[in-house]
Amino acid sequence: MKVMKTLAATTALTVAAGAVAAEDMANELTLVSWGGAYQASQNKAYVEPYLAMNPGLTVIWDESSAEAVAKLRAMDEAKNVTWDLVDAVASDSMRLCDEGLAEELDHNAVLAAAPDGTSATDDFGDLIVSDCFVPQIVYSTTFGYRTDMVGAEMPTSVCDIFDTTKFPGKRSLQKRPIDNVEWALYCDGVAKDEIYDTLGTDEGVARAFAKLDTIKSDVVWWTAGAETPQLLADGEVVFGSTFNGRLFSAIAEQNQPIGMLWDMQSFDLDGWIMPANLPADRKARALDFLKFATDTQRLADQAAYISYGPARASSAPLVGKHAELGIDMAPHMPTDPDNSGNIHVYDYEWWADNRDDLNAKFEAWLAK
Numbered sequence: 001m002k003v004m005k006t007l008a009a010t011t012a013l014t015v016a017a018g019a020v021a022a023e024d025m026a027n028e029l030t031l032v033s034w035g036g037a038y039q040a041s042q043n044k045a046y047v048e049p050y051l052a053m054n055p056g057l058t059v060i061w062d063e064s065s066a067e068a069v070a071k072l073r074a075m076d077e078a079k080n081v082t083w084d085l086v087d088a089v090a091s092d093s094m095r096l097c098d099e100g101l102a103e104e105l106d107h108n109a110v111l112a113a114a115p116d117g118t119s120a121t122d123d124f125g126d127l128i129v130s131d132c133f134v135p136q137i138v139y140s141t142t143f144g145y146r147t148d149m150v151g152a153e154m155p156t157s158v159c160d161i162f163d164t165t166k167f168p169g170k171r172s173l174q175k176r177p178i179d180n181v182e183w184a185l186y187c188d189g190v191a192k193d194e195i196y197d198t199l200g201t202d203e204g205v206a207r208a209f210a211k212l213d214t215i216k217s218d219v220v221w222w223t224a225g226a227e228t229p230q231l232l233a234d235g236e237v238v239f240g241s242t243f244n245g246r247l248f249s250a251i252a253e254q255n256q257p258i259g260m261l262w263d264m265q266s267f268d269l270d271g272w273i274m275p276a277n278l279p280a281d282r283k284a285r286a287l288d289f290l291k292f293a294t295d296t297q298r299l300a301d302q303a304a305y306i307s308y309g310p311a312r313a314s315s316a317p318l319v320g321k322h323a324e325l326g327i328d329m330a331p332h333m334p335t336d337p338d339n340s341g342n343i344h345v346y347d348y349e350w351w352a353d354n355r356d357d358l359n360a361k362f363e364a365w366l367a368k
Helices: 036-053 065-078 090-098 120-127 158-162 180-186 192-199 202-213 227-233 244-253 280-293 296-302 313-318 348-367
Strands: 002-004 028-032 058-062 085-089 134-146 171-174 219-222 239-243 258-273 343-345
Touching: 028 280, 036 058, 036 244, 036 280, 036 296, 065 085, 065 090, 085 090, 085 280, 090 258, 090 348, 120 134, 120 313, 134 227, 134 244, 134 296, 158 180, 158 258, 171 227, 180 192, 180 202, 180 258, 180 343, 192 202, 192 348, 202 348, 219 227, 219 239, 227 239, 227 244, 227 258, 239 244, 244 258, 296 313
Parallel strands: 028 058, 028 085, 171 219, 171 239, 258 343
Antiparallel strands: 002 058, 085 258, 134 239, 134 258
């Protein structure tokens, strides 16, 4: 956890429901995110400018988003919620909303409209998948590979991950069932539009785990997004799944010998939720920051630091060059036509309904 101190400047402070005086807002804001290159992009794009506008405010970063559901449940049980805004994937936001642990929001009331007056709900469109969720980015989980370790022939299919004869060596996979079971079924011959029907049966789950069994002894399991880029950089794995922005950072910013495998990249959404029932001063501060951090310009600004697509339609035309490298960012987005010929569309509702059950089965499989 690290504390970001304020920068000097002043501004009028507002929330969508009306003006809120500075003295009525908390002077500390705890944000929960994922660490690494993604959190750094958030810090550059909207935390630093917000601090510059708000003297006397301290922002505290907590890098616990991977454990957000379990930790918020525990905080609620203990009646001691210390977080103000949590960066969460869509399915986790839906679970937290269903459990009453996240605040339901009137998106048009609490968020900024687009510059042309388009309402927030129209600007975000279908990406608002929960009443508690404010989208930030479209990203994908995909694979990187060491270009100097795979041999003369570069991998072209996600199913190359399961071919340890052609591509020997360790693979890193996220320590969760999501994505892994979908890729396993796809590479076992299940059509993309039948994956979730198949996973809805005991036989389908067993089939996915049986496919994963074929590489289980070669898998290094990760829980933090920064792990796979480091494992690849160190030559400890030949393939590794992670978030596309992490791979972009390793390739474009660090010049690592890593290639991107876009085939069957798994699209997902990431955004903010606000824990339910915050004290009035903390809620006012969280809403003020939320409105600022998710406006059209701020989401476009984030794309200058990491290759994730902004969730607002009005932000997309403002995406330009990388802030430091000066390269065009659009071709590095998961949504670019050259990268999205064969994608996996993540089913948020299915996972929100089945996550706890599949998590338990996955942990049991890991322990075997």
